[in-house]
């Protein structure tokens with residue numbers, strides 16, 4: 001079995017992943033190179049070390065028993081003693097039927113995927129715990145206060161959670177876990193943030209909670225009313241589980257049938273009469289699958305009004321500091337104030353079961369809950385957003401990261417729904433459309449609505465329209481890349497009843513992701529990548545890390561450059577053996593009929609590789625026309641099977657022809673970049689061909705820092721169940737004709753060229769990982785940098801977008817001046833570009 005890789009264990013000892021996804025230590029001699037990455041890593045998922053680390057952070061109860069490793073045993077086996085589970089509790093007699101191991105100290109839950117009740121347990125766990133790792137045989141989840149908040153916000157009660165955990169757990173649920181669940185659920189769902197008649201209210205059925213809030217020094221000044229009295233209204237009755245936008249769609253029936261087919265009762269082969277006997281288990285499983293239709297009717301609700309401009313202060317105070325999260329639910333079916341939008345899914349639309357499932361988390365009680373839905377790249381987040389709009393049937397605002405994305409959303413709305421095209425407007429720097437009817441959909445870029453500077457007249461009119469009215473739904477696309485500060489501006493300016501965040505990787509290296517919890521809402525659903533690929537919704541991918549030994553001369557220089565990160569980076573990227581591996585793999589996959597994308601973050605390397613192999617390449621400076629030409633050829637010309645891309649191609653590139661990725665240089669340890677790059681081949685057109693596999697290779701120079709970063713980068717994908725095969729030798733490479741750098745002279749000449757490069761040649765391309773294409777963004781973000789480069793989406797490479805690469809100079813005052821400066825810059829570059837263009841065009845002929 002190929003080893004699954006990740007950074008070294010926090011203990012400082014190297015580790016490797018087994019098929020079960022549990023890390024076990026390996027000896028240094030067995031896996032020597034892993035020791036490079038063995039420094040303490042906060043993201044490490046090594047089971048044993050993480051238990052130790054989380055003891056202080058996550059103390060369900062200090063009384064929880066913790067088993068010390070037994071002498072003479074490895075670090076993990078004591079966790080799996082025959083009669084006890086991770087919590088130290090005795091196993092139930094029918095534990096083999098129950099799929100969950102629980103650790104009472106850390107909140108970690110290990111789920112066996114081979115258990116007969118795996119599917120039911122997975123459905124339950126996704127609601128109450130954060131998935132940490134989902135490999136073939138074992139899943140790891142973690143119960144924490146956020147996940148319990150999400151559970152309560154999708155309608156589960158403390159009793160539901162405890163009962164079902166008890167049901168699936170191999171041992172009796174420790175009291176400490178019950179206490180923890182009790183403590184963390186009792187305050188959830190107690191207070192709600194409600195928008196009524198364009199004004200915000202804090203609402204609760206328990207007036208004492210509101211009185212407590214009104215004594216809080218942060219919240220009290222946010223109240224707008226003079227009187228001390230609370231408002232009291234009759235509480236609305238909660239509805240049934242219905243996704244009205246989908247109820248007519250054939251896909252819903254299919255999805256329900258599919259879910260029903262998947263749900264199998266655990267084998268009733270254990271007739272024991274104890275309290276967890278087989279029959280009772282079956283009964284409990286049946287209960288588990290019940291509709292959430294037993295919501296209690298609430299007689300009265302109490303509320304007080306708060307200042308709309310201080311919403312975030314109140315949210316942050318309640319969610320983060322008071323542990324009393326504000327839930328946001330929109331009773332859209334009883335909203336008579338806002339006009340109804342005539343929109344439904346087209347009758348032939350088939351919603352996939354996981355899309356349906358995700359939406360049921362949002363609309364499970366007949367209201368629209370705000371929160372985030374996480375689906376892998378290419379799994380169909382757009383349709384989820386559209387179905388949400390069809391369900392709410394009120395005006396909706398969709399926020400995207402680029403102008404091209406805005407256009408794509410508009411097209412998708414027209415494709416999947418029956419909306420009158422006049423009821424969709426787009427608002428970007430290039431297009432400013434108005435809504436003509438009372439209700440409609442407006443799609444815009446984040447940058448357009450968050451711009452702080454003076455706007456053009458037409459733009460200001462639209463902005464006034466957006467901010468002066470109530471919206472039923474706000475869809476926030478790609479929530480993981482948008483800075484939290486931008487969300488703050490969006491959510492404070494636009495009054496919306498519900499928010500839906502969409503993303504593929506709820507990952508940020510800057511640790512800002514937790515802000516999304518109160519700015520948007522809890523994570524409502526996260527799909528299982530491996531499961532979707534097994535089902536053919538996204539492509540199956542073989543991932544491999546190819547270890548390329550450094551040539552002696554390159555390694556000597558690498559060691560001499562200790563402390564000079566850029567130089568070392570360039571030497572390891574330009575390692576001739578890596579170049580050869582890349583050449584070999586391209587040759588191999590082109591012969592198989594694959595279409596290949598080669599990624600290099602470093603522009604010097606990108607050009608050297610691509611020009612050396614006479615392949616087309618695109619990076620930030622490539623002109624729009626040239627991009628179009630290269631991509632069109634890649635898609636349609638059989639003679640062009642490989643394209644080299646810089647970091648600019650990481651996201652939103654929609655090239656379903658691509659079936660193979662090769663990564664020669666990348667952005668240090670970014671897990672998100674790795675996942676996004678993988679996303680480029682997940683939507684491969686050929687994914688449902690029999691036996692089809694896409695390929696993802698990371699070329700790594702052996703015994704260099706690249707090995708450490710590579711392991712870190714893979715952590716997210718390993719946690720999604722992807723196995724990275726390590727290839728130490730490419731069979732047949734030695735016999736390959738025309739292999740570059742096969743003579744000492746060629747290698748020395750390359751080395752001389754690399755050493756002659758100045759420091760900055762070792763930089764990764766300076767393109768920020770946001771995708772904003774409106775020029776306003778640069779100004780919005782301040783002018784700290786003298787020159788700021790900014791990427792457009794790769795979809796912009798396809799030609800629809802006016803901007804993909806811009807430069808802004810500090811101190812420039814007007815757009816005109818900016819344009820002039822850009823023009824001057826580009827004029828200087830023109831001649832050089834013209835030469836490049838001719839070379840590429842002649843190559844493509």
Ligand SMILES: Nc1ncnc2c1ncn2[C@@H]1O[C@H](COP(=O)(O)OP(=O)(O)OP(=O)(O)O)[C@@H](O)[C@H]1O
Nearest residue numbers: 350351352376377378379380381382383504652679
């Ligand atoms: N239920 C469905 N039935 C048929 N096709 C679907 C369905 N859902 C999504 N698709 C198709 O899957 C493809 C990917 O969808 P979409 O672009 O929404 O993915 P995504 O999750 O937004 O991906 P990315 O994160 O890469 O942008 C599209 O071609 C879309 O039409």
